[in-house]
Amino acid sequence: MPSNAxxxxxxxxxxxxxxxxxxxxxxxxxxxEASFGHVRDLPRNAADVPAKYKGEPWARLGVDVDNxxxxxxxxxxxxxxxxxxxxxxxxxxxxxxxxxxxxxxGEAIAWHLVETLKPKVPVKRMVFHxxxxxxxxxxxANPREIDRDLVDAQEARRILDRLYGYEVSPVLWKKVMxxxxxxxxxxxxxxxxxxxxxxxxxxxxxxxxxxxATLAVAKPGEGPRTFNATLVALNGDRIATGKDFEPTTxxxxxxxxxxxxxxxxxxxxxARLADRPFTVTRVEEKPYRRRPYAPxxxxxxxxxxxxxxxxxxxxxxxxxxxxxxxxxxxxxxxDSVNLSETAIAAARRQIVELYGERSVPPEPRRYTGKVxxxxxxxxxxxxxxxxxxxxxxxxxxxxxxxxxxYELIWRRTIASQMTDAxxxxxxxxxxxxxxxxxxxxxxATGKTITDPGFLRAYVESSDDENAEAEDAERRLxxxxxxxxxxxxxxxxxxxxxxxxxxxTEASLVKALEELGIGRPSTYASIMQTIQDRGYVxxxxxxxxxxxxxxxxxxxxxxxxxxxxxxxxTASMENELDEIAGGDHAAVDFLTSFYFGxxxxxxxxxxxxxxxxKKLVTENLSEIDARSVNSxxxxxxxxxxxxxxxxxxxxxxxxxxxxxxxxxxxSVAGSASGEGEGEExxxxxxxxxxxxxxxxxxxxxxxxxxxxxxxxxxxxLGDDPSTGEPILLKSGRFGPYVASGERKSSLLRxxxxxxxxxxxxxxxxxxxxxxGVAPDGTExxxxxxxxxxxxxxxxxxxxxxxxxxxxxxxxxEALALLAAPKTRQRRAAAPPLREMGNDPLTEKxxxxxxGRFGPYVTDGEFNASLRRGQTPEExxxxxxSEMLAExxxxxxxxxxxxxxxxxxxxxxTAxxxxTAxxxxTAxxxxTAxxxxxxxxxxxxxxxxxxxx
Numbered sequence: 024m025p026s027n028a029x030x031x032x033x034x035x036x037x038x039x040x041x042x043x044x045x046x047x048x049x050x051x052x053x054x055x056e057a058s059f060g061h062v063r064d065l066p067r068n069a070a071d072v073p074a075k076y077k078g079e080p081w082a083r084l085g086v087d088v089d090n091x092x093x094x095x096x097x098x099x100x101x102x103x104x105x106x107x108x109x110x111x112x113x114x115x116x117x118x119x120x121x122x123x124x125x126x127x128x129g130e131a132i133a134w135h136l137v138e139t140l141k142p143k144v145p146v147k148r149m150v151f152h153x154x155x156x157x158x159x160x161x162x163x164a165n166p167r168e169i170d171r172d173l174v175d176a177q178e179a180r181r182i183l184d185r186l187y188g189y190e191v192s193p194v195l196w197k198k199v200m201x202x203x204x205x206x207x208x209x210x211x212x213x214x215x216x217x218x219x220x221x222x223x224x225x226x227x228x229x230x231x232x233x234x235x236a237t238l239a240v241a242k243p244g245e246g247p248r249t250f251n252a253t254l255v256a257l258n259g260d261r262i263a264t265g266k267d268f269e270p271t272t273x274x275x276x277x278x279x280x281x282x283x284x285x286x287x288x289x290x291x292x293x294a295r296l297a298d299r300p301f302t303v304t305r306v307e308e309k310p311y312r313r314r315p316y317a318p319x320x321x322x323x324x325x326x327x328x329x330x331x332x333x334x335x336x337x338x339x340x341x342x343x344x345x346x347x348x349x350x351x352x353x354x355x356x357x358d359s360v361n362l363s364e365t366a367i368a369a370a371r372r373q374i375v376e377l378y379g380e381r382s383v384p385p386e387p388r389r390y391t392g393k394v395x396x397x398x399x400x401x402x403x404x405x406x407x408x409x410x411x412x413x414x415x416x417x418x419x420x421x422x423x424x425x426x427x428x429y430e431l432i433w434r435r436t437i438a439s440q441m442t443d444a445x446x447x448x449x450x451x452x453x454x455x456x457x458x459x460x461x462x463x464x465x466x467a468t469g470k471t472i473t474d475p476g477f478l479r480a481y482v483e484s485s486d487d488e489n490a491e492a493e494d495a496e497r498r499l500x501x502x503x504x505x506x507x508x509x510x511x512x513x514x515x516x517x518x519x520x521x522x523x524x525x526x527t528e529a530s531l532v533k534a535l536e537e538l539g540i541g542r543p544s545t546y547a548s549i550m551q552t553i554q555d556r557g558y559v560x561x562x563x564x565x566x567x568x569x570x571x572x573x574x575x576x577x578x579x580x581x582x583x584x585x586x587x588x589x590x591x592t593a594s595m596e597n598e599l600d601e602i603a604g605g606d607h608a609a610v611d612f613l614t615s616f617y618f619g620x621x622x623x624x625x626x627x628x629x630x631x632x633x634x635x636k637k638l639v640t641e642n643l644s645e646i647d648a649r650s651v652n653s654x655x656x657x658x659x660x661x662x663x664x665x666x667x668x669x670x671x672x673x674x675x676x677x678x679x680x681x682x683x684x685x686x687x688x689s690v691a692g693s694a695s696g697e698g699e700g701e702e703x704x705x706x707x708x709x710x711x712x713x714x715x716x717x718x719x720x721x722x723x724x725x726x727x728x729x730x731x732x733x734x735x736x737x738x739l740g741d742d743p744s745t746g747e748p749i750l751l752k753s754g755r756f757g758p759y760v761a762s763g764e765r766k767s768s769l770l771r772x773x774x775x776x777x778x779x780x781x782x783x784x785x786x787x788x789x790x791x792x793x794g795v796a797p798d799g800t801e802x803x804x805x806x807x808x809x810x811x812x813x814x815x816x817x818x819x820x821x822x823x824x825x826x827x828x829x830x831x832x833x834x835e836a837l838a839l840l841a842a843p844k845t846r847q848r849r850a851a852a853p854p855l856r857e858m859g860n861d862p863l864t865e866k867x868x869x870x871x872x873g874r875f876g877p878y879v880t881d882g883e884f885n886a887s888l889r890r891g892q893t894p895e896e897x898x899x900x901x902x903s904e905m906l907a908e909x910x911x912x913x914x915x916x917x918x919x920x921x922x923x924x925x926x927x928x929x930x931t932a933x934x935x936x937t938a939x940x941x942x943t944a945x946x947x948x949t950a951x952x953x954x955x956x957x958x959x960x961x962x963x964x965x966x967x968x969x970x
Contacts, residue, residue, distance in 0.1 A: 033116040039862045040348040048156040063096045092613045101907030113142045125150040131177035153353040153407040176603035190639045198648045213558045214587045217568045217576045223719035226522035227273035231263050232289035237512040240500045252465035257282045265520045289515035295457035301508040305452040313444040315477040317360040317390040318403035321543035322536045329529035330484035336528045336547040342428045356543040360390040365409045370440040405436040438481035446472035469499035525565040539593035567717045570674035578651045676710040740780040749783050770825045794833035804828040855894045861903045870894045884909040
């Protein structure tokens, strides 16, 4: 597309991939360059604060709360080189087009570019929701001004999150553990996961039984000869099912009016129904109709990609980003289910081509979104262009995961414009009278699909893996009232109630969306943040909260409940939406939230509490660290209270008499209340919690096992040579045995619960003296950091098994020690993944496996992958950013070689030196006692909380 004669335009987008695609659609008069995302932000730490602001009291926040919440923005260190390039280009062109994404985040990036580049030429904003040639040409032809309302809303969100994070996170540092973070949305998301785990911990299972009958028709017509029916009532009373039981007691709900069959009752009834006649008492047939699903929005795409493709939220959004930037789909951050007229026409044409005219409804389908204040984009996520390309047409151009996601989006879009699935459903009741004159009613349902309609293209999945698929049929024989049936089989079957399922990323996103918390651009980052911060771990798809999360949420619930209230958090999102719409002033909203000004803006509950600042400052002294970090489990059979304590080395179990563990005895100001010794002390027995054990798995039986086998002190017997007791204990580094002053860790092959007295005695005799070598040197066998070994003087040789420590003979040991050391140099392992060239430096990037896990490197700088990141999912842009941060910090300082100590010349000289040191130390101590105490200089912040 040619520009005006002699006019040169600079088009700025976020990513190099986007720049490459767009540059192909513009003429030679256009220069397309990337900003690499955000170009500036609030300072991350004290080092980022410019020198002229370092003395300001608000510099730590990066927000001048006393002057209209003015934000201090600094250019990110890893963006300075690119900004210099953009500044130079801006001076060489006649016009600038800011082509960042069309949501609030993109609008803010455009504004930051103007503020940073300070161009002297006209600046225009161009927006588009797909990267195709017609869309880009239309965007250039119809530019607009930067929308300051959208910018204000994004800036208010950023400042709000900074205030929340920087004021609440230090409370967690002081009362729970250093380097923790709180966030306006991440804390609420963590609370949702913790509450579900609490429900699972409180859950008590119940057993109930029913009867499955295999029934047969005498003269089969249409349909199968046999079908299954389940016992639903006995003598007119409904048979109990899972929903009839209290989840916390396992008892039938009061007033349920149901028959609770146990195993004996079900088997006895089945026996009494054997050979009895069965009769159809009721047949109800209804038409079945299912409308198509709406096209994808951000949240539903993440949910379905998780269910069908097992993608994480981050993986889904990264893959969708690539598809968008390369022109395959429309913008992927949206909460609108609308399709443009051209998209609807394209879908209907393709449906006719692939499925025939009967699959297209007479009128196009229109969808109304359920998301309140949907505003992030004008269209749903769909294939790009006015003519959709089928998955087969793009298969060779896409990677495996890109293809899977594109096919998912294409199918959902096509299906949304197809006809309904129609058919019929039938419900049948059958009765039999037992030999004891009991009336037993059985029920069966069937579904037949006569026209699958949209189900030909797409079937939505469910979070319940046992749920029946939408397109599944259950065919029954043709039955009529009073029709006789015979029972081929009557089987009593038992069931157990199940605790509520844990959240997956998909279901948690759905829960947040239903609560009105978060927005399309934030869901994936929320999922990643709560995992990176150690609040949630994943087991398969399930999200499991850690005990650290329990402590943090417990503190927030007790002392700052409003800050993690679902309605309050949703109301803040609504107010940000009002700011974006120009109906609310950002300063009024922030003032009410932070200072408590009740001028009609902000949340009144927070305002009446004096605002966030006062709330977190005044309540701090009331928070008891010991209580916060103690999570009660139960009281055991001996009356001992069992709690989980969150300590600096991880969570552990503790049990003692009531009141001595989780009472309010304060460890004032001490995070984790770690005043006692690690081995127990006056607070009772302790036991470590194995890594990977979920909170709901700490049942009384499991706790007893941990205390018995791997935790609490247990006497194994007495040492026959000394008479001292031999105890099995658990410490910070695992289980060990102790007797008097002697201690020894268990071997890798040994288990605490099966350790014998004889094995303990062997361990306590390590290192074992094997004998004396011919030169008079003693030879020992022992266990070390790298396994079992033999030793003579300074010579070591490894043993091939732990058992050899106790059986190796002197001759065998000397033979090992006489043999030369065999150290085989390992060949360098191939990289885990080759990523391509760094967009910033053009150096090739690879991911390697190191001593501390996988890392990305350009040959000069290395950056470890963060928690939750995998070599397969890491994108080139993320890797480039990680290495840019490393380069900005400079190379790591090399350690100086330790100086060798000069050998002592004479014993007398050594004694004199020691005496002199003691005299000097004594003088310094005396002087220190006389000198007035100096106040400790305040520590500079070395890390910042994540908002």
